[in-house]
Amino acid sequence: MFFVIRVRGSTGVIADIKDTLDLLNLTRISHAVLVEENPSMKGMLQKAKDYLTWGEIDAETLTEIIEKRGKLVGGDKVTEEYLKENTDFSSFEELANALINAEIKAKDINMKPVFRLHPPRKGYESIRLTYNEGGTLGYRGEEIIDLAKRMS
Structure with missing residues (x-):
């Protein structure tokens, strides 16, 4: 990726x-x-x-970027609470690994791609x-x- x-x-x-x-x-x-x-x-x-x-x-850097700069459609920040409630991921690390391995795309979890x-x-x-x-x-x-x- x-x-x-x-x-x-x-x-x-x-x-x-x-x-x-x-x-x-x-x-x-x-x-x-x-x-x-x-x-x-x-x-x-x-x-x-x-x-x-x-x-x-790498996954570590992507985790940091998602945590600091990840936004949902609508402008809200991506939080671990949102991930736990609305996705199959419980942490930013799991999400970053899934994105790097192309298992999901950002729009699948309602996250902006930019x-x-x-x-x-x-x-x-x-x-x-x-x-x-x-x-x-x-x-x-x-x-x-x-x-x-x-x-x-």
């Missing part, structure tokens, strides 16, 4: 790329989504690589260079965990 974060804004974006970002539910800077690791999603990420960064997320994060503490490296060149954009593998923690 990929954790995808939008890094750059919408000024001057080509229409095809803007449509791809909309399909990924990444309409604003510092929004993040969970995306399945399949060829069609990889193609979408590759198409919008100049506006996104992504990598594999996480609205803060800008990262100490800022981005560079929003015009790829991760391999010392910037922020593109695929970063396990290093997405560090960025996600700085943004949560």
Whole structure:
């Protein structure tokens, strides 16, 4: 499962790329989504690589993000009480593991698929260079965990 974060804004974006970002539910800077690791999603990420960064997320980090930033449809926070009463999960850890293993989707439990994060503490490296060149954009593998923690 990929954790995808939008890094750059919408000024001057080509229409095809803007449509791809909309399909990924990444309409604003510092929004993040969970995306399945399949060829069609990889193609979408590759198409919008100049506006996104992504990598594999672990259950511990996702648990922290759901706890701090998870919202239900309607705007309420996701709480453990809600999980116990309305889902088969009794904790954030169980929910995070199920999401990472693609057993469920966020909308199945009435949770918004987008996480609205803060800008990262100490800022981005560079929003015009790829991760391999010392910037922020593109695929970063396990290093997405560090960025996600700085943004949560």
